[in-house]
Amino acid sequence: MAKPGTPLFLERDGYRRRRMMDAIRLLVILGAGLWMIPLLWPTQGVADGQAVPTSKALLYVFGVWWALIAISAYLARRLGRIPAQTDDTGAL
Amino acid sequence: MASLNALIAVCLAYVFLLFCVAFLAERAGMKGQMGWLLRSPLVYTLSLSIYCTGWTFYGAVGYAARSGLEYVTIYLGPSLVIVGWWWVLRRLVRIGRSHKVTSIADLISSRYGKSNALAIVVTIMAVIGVTPYIALQLQSVTSSLAIFAAADDGTFSQSTDASAAGFWIAVGLALFTVLFGTRNLNVNERHHGVVIAVAVEAVVKLIALMAVGAFVVWGIAGGVSDTLERIDASALGTWQIDGSRWAGLTFLSAAAFLCLPRMFQVMVVENDDERHLQIASWAFPLYLMLMSLFVVPIAVIGLDLLPAGSNPDFFVLSLPLSQGREGLATLSFLGGFSSATSMVIVATLALSTMVSNHVVMPIFLYLRQGGATQSGDVRNVVLLSRRLSILGIIGLGYVYYQASGGSSALAAIGLISFAGVAQFLPAMLGGIFWRGATRVGALVGLGVGFSLWVFTMLLPSFGPGVVLSVDTFQNGFLGIGWLRPQALFGIPGIDPTVHAVFWSLLLNAASFACVSLVTFPHPLERLQGAQFVNVFQHSAQTRGWQVSVAESEDLMIMTQRILGAREAQLLFQREATMQGRRGYLPEPTPDFLQRLERELAGSVGAATAHAMIGQIVGGTSVSVQDLLAVADESAQMLEYSSQLEAKSRELSQTAAQLRQANDKLTRLSHQKDAFLSQISHELRTPMTSIRAFSEIMRDTEGLEDREKAKYANIIHVEAIRLTRLLDDLLDLSVLENGQVTLNVQSGELSDLLDRAVATAQASESREIEVQREALRENVQLHTDLDRLGQVFINLITNAQKYCRAEKPVLRIEVSQLGKAVAVDFIDNGFGVPHASRDVMFEKFSRVGAEDGKGAGLGLAICREIMTRLGGDVTYLDGTGGTGFRVLLPQSQALAAQ
Structure with a gap:
């Protein structure tokens, strides 16, 4: 909810920061989506050669993990120091 | 072989080190030193690692040995929660800081109108949910000791020595928690000692697990690719995970991460700065990832190398031992010890705060009605109750550990505990995101979720025939088929854990939402709800x-x-x-x-x-009255401000009117001055003539009769002029004072106009052509005809005097305006200047100042007369000349039938 007096449009820096916040919000959805992909892998009634080997699964799960950590660290850095008093939109 | 005694010595030294670190940190914190370390995001992130308990340290490998990659879900959930910190954690931390929340029970109770009933319910649920978990930690430490002892000389007796070890560990933990956890009362003064000790232990357990992992991968398996090959070749070689468990456990661990009292303690209560979350958002997932990185390799190699039947829960210990790496095994033991102790310390601290604040203190206050101000130190009572709570909770954990006999697999207890505390989730999230959530809804939701958890998860975990009879398992509670603890509503075949989590949380959330929808919160609840939900808008x-x-x-x-x-x-x-x-x-x-x-x-x-x-x-x-008073106050203020606005509008209008009036008065004053000079002039001119000619007649000898007659005539004319002037003044004064008596007669308008035109033309020398429409003038009047005639004469005379046209023409138009009759006198002159229009009906007002003839009383007299007669005379705009309208009301103008 916008407070009265909050500008409708922001200057370039403020705009960028808002999009960083959006990215942080979206990242978790991306992570959840990627980690739920194993649900689609075959489990029962598959021929021996068809099943996903644990090593691949391991690499996939940990790969996603690394990616999330890296993106999260990048976003946290890009966001910079958030002011101590911010509202939900990040506005002062 | 490392002797058990050496291990115990190392362990004691480690404990001593922890006490020292905690003590130093506490001292530094009190002196305000080392703030850079004590309040750093690094320490915050490390303190979050109490999520990884002894269960994680030892149990994850066992879990992986049994179910492959499924163990990783326990870490995926928290990683997602903290990566998505902007959604929930930031809000929780902000609320925790602005409302000085002391525990999750406090958060929920505070949100729902500071309800103590709710706080007690949450506290009891937390104690029931977490105590087995504390027992689990004690068990993991004693079991790891037993592993060492078995490797040593086998003199370690599982029953007696283990329970003795468990007892002393419990005592030590209680001592540490009491010493550093209850040093100060205000939770917002952080427990620096505890937090630092936890951070140190976090580092130790990470290093220990990674060291064992590195040893397994590079020391035993011979590299990463070899390890991966061995994994694929093992019994865990293919992906065989039940999808519902994968998703369900990820969700459960995420929920538990938010709801576990100990996590709430380090994440929200001990949080020093909201911005620490920003660092933790990537650093903590990194920690979790590293903690789980080597779990599968250790499990696979352990299954490979260790004899069949060894407990996979302790591969982390037994694998290095079997390879003769006592140093590594000791480190690993310290890691497990750290995991277990840090969890117990923080969990006990969190629970004891809840128990003492929400159970002991209310009872104490109740027993001493009005007591807070009387003698006795409440501070000491609070501290004492908190210390006793710590002892009580650790004692309870120890009793549970003794009673359960340390048999069941570690992971099972962990998940049961997770599901128990996850029941707080709907009430908590609902409370911080939804203003409509009510106390009753939260109570009902928690009650439903908790009973379902007990029925479908906690009781069945003891096995068929222990608490719930075999019959209940097969045919349902009291023989009701759809109340089977592991197949509710007659839907069998769901994994028991997923089954319990799904139904308990679903029905918990559903009943919470439904009851909230139909109940009405009391005022304090609504206030708190608004503040919690809108914490970012106003921290008021x-x-x-x-x-x-x-x-x-x-x-x-x-x-x-x-x-x-x-x-x-x-x-x-x-x-x-x-x-x-x-x-x-x-x-x-x-x-x-x-x-x-x-x-x-x-x-x-x-x-x-x-x-x-x-x-x-x-x-x-x-009370409602207070709220109404507040509402009233604001309504009054609103009204007041709108009144002010109206008043200021009114004021500016009045000011404008006043300015106009002032202008008019100024002009009138000028006119009066002008009139005074005029009237003195008017009076003096005849007087001068009269005096001069009477002096001539008195003083001059031998005047001719003709001259005498001429002079006498001049004196006479001037006297008449004086009289007329005085008559006018008198007339006006009489009219203004309302002393006039009307002589009402009946007559024709046309006759009246005839006479008026004739009189005016006779008295004035200037010629004017008068245009009339005889037909329209056929109006019967019933009024004071003499006075009305005076008005007409005046208007006609004015036209004669002041019309500047070369060939002056006066039109007299009679028209019917509704029920009134209007008589317009319009000449072809230049009109009256705009500035003079509003004053020309005033006394002494003279439009053409250069013209010295009138005294400026004519129009004033006309208006006074018309007012008396109930009509009006106005200036008529837009006629192309000078126009006046005389308005006769209906009662005096009877149209001729």
Whole structure:
């Protein structure tokens, strides 16, 4: 909810920061989506050669993990120091 | 072989080190030193690692050995939660800081109107949910000791020595927690000692697990690719995970991460700065990832190398031991020890705060009605109750450990505990995102979820025939088929854990939402709800306390007993200074009471603080009347401001009118001055003539008769002029004073006009052509015809005098305006200048100032007459000349039939 007096449009820096916040919000959805992909892998009634080997699964799960950590660290850095008093939109 | 005694010695040295670190950190914190370390995001992130308990340290490998990659879900959930910190954690931390929340029970109780019933329910549920978990930690430590002992010489007896070890560990943990956890009362003064010790232990367990992992991968398996090959070749070689468990456990661990009392303690209560979350958002997932990185390799190699039947839960220990790496095994033992102890310390701290704030203190206050201000130190009572709670909880854990006999697999207890605390999730998230959530809804939701958890998860975990009979398992509770504990509603075939989590949380959330929808929250609940949900919009505080009743001195005494004398005096003095008063006692304003309540809440919890202030202030803080008063006040202010607006509008209108009036008055004053000079001139001219000619007649000898007659005639004419002037003035004065008597007659308008035109033309020398329409003038009048005629004559004479046209023409038009009759006198002159129009009907007003003939009384007399007759005379705009309209009301103008 916008407070009265909050500008409708922001200057370039403020705009960028808002999009960083959006990215942080979206990242978790991306992570959840990627980690739920194993649900689609075959489990029962598959021929021996068809099943996903644990090593691949391991690499996939940990790969996603690394990616999330890296993106999260990048976003946290890009966001910079958030002011101590911010509202939900990040506005002062 | 490492002797057990050496291990115990190392262990004791480690414990001693931890005590020292905690002690130093506590001292540094008190002196305000080392803030860069104590308040750093690194320490915050490391303290979050109490999520990884002994269960994680040892149990994850066992879990992986049994079910492959499924163990990783326990870490995926928390990683997602903290990566998505912007959604929930940031809000929780902000609320925790602005409301000085002391525990998750405090958060929920505070949100739902500082309800103590809710706090008690949450506390009891947390104790039931977490105690087995504490027992689990004790078990993991004693079992790991047993592994060492078995490898040593086998003199370690599982039953007696293990329980003795368990006992001493429990004592040590209790001692540590009491020493560093109850040093200060205010939760918002952080427990630096505990946090630092936990951070150190976090580092130790990470290093230990990674060291074992590295040894397994590079020391035994011979590299990463070899390890991956061995994994694929093992029994865990293919992906065989039930999808519902994968998703369900990820969700469960995410929920538990938010709801576990110990996580809430380090994440929200001990949080020093909201921005630490920003660092933790990537650093903590990194920690979790590293903790789980080597779990599968250790499990696979362990299954490979160790004899069949060894407990996979302790591969982390037994694998290095079997390879003769005692140093590594010792490190690994310390890692497990760290995991277990740090969890027990923080969990006990969190639970004891809840128990003492929400169970012991309310009972204490209840037993001593009105007691907070009387003798006795509440501060000591709170500390004592917290210490006793710590002992009680650890004792309970120990008893549970003894009773359960340390048999069941570690992971099972962990998941049961997770599912138990996850029942807080709907009430918590609903409370911080949904203003409509009510206390009753939260109570019902928690009740439903908790009973389902007990029925479908906790009781069945003891096995068929222990608590629930075999019959119940097969045919349902009391023989009702759809109440089977592992197949509710007659839907079998779901994994038991997923089954319990799904149904308990679903029905919990559903009943919470439904009951919230149909119940109505009381005022304090609504206030708190608005503040929690809109915490980012306004960090303003609930207004609540009535002012007049509270006594500053009583408050001071009570506060001293809770915060300690020095802190209380500082607080009160600060407040007094803020209010601009000297001395220690501030005025008990609602604002001050608000802040005081928050301060106290930091020590004893929101509900208790509320109750204690309530004892002094008297009764409930917020009644509907108070709220109405607040609402009234704001409504009044709104109205007042709109009144002000209206008034200011009115004022500006009045000011404009006044300015106009002032202009008019100024002009009138000028006119009066002009008139006075005019009237003196008018009076003096005839008087001068009269005097001069009478002097001539008196003093001059031998005047001819003709001359005498001429002079006498001049004197006569001037006297008549004087008389007429005086008559006019008299006439006007009579009219204005309302002393005139009307002589009402009947007659034709046309006759009246005939006479008026004739009289005017006779008296004035200038010729004017008069145009009339005889037909329209056929109107019967019933009024004072003489006076009306006077008006007509005046208007016609004016036209004659002032019309500047070369060939003056006067039109007299009669028209019917509704029920009135209008008689317009319009000439072909230049009209009256705009500026003069509003004053020309005033006395002494003369439009053509250069013309010295009239005294400016004619139009004033006309208006006065018409007012008396009930009509009006006005200037007529837009006629192309000078126009006047005489308006006769219907009663006096009877149209000729």
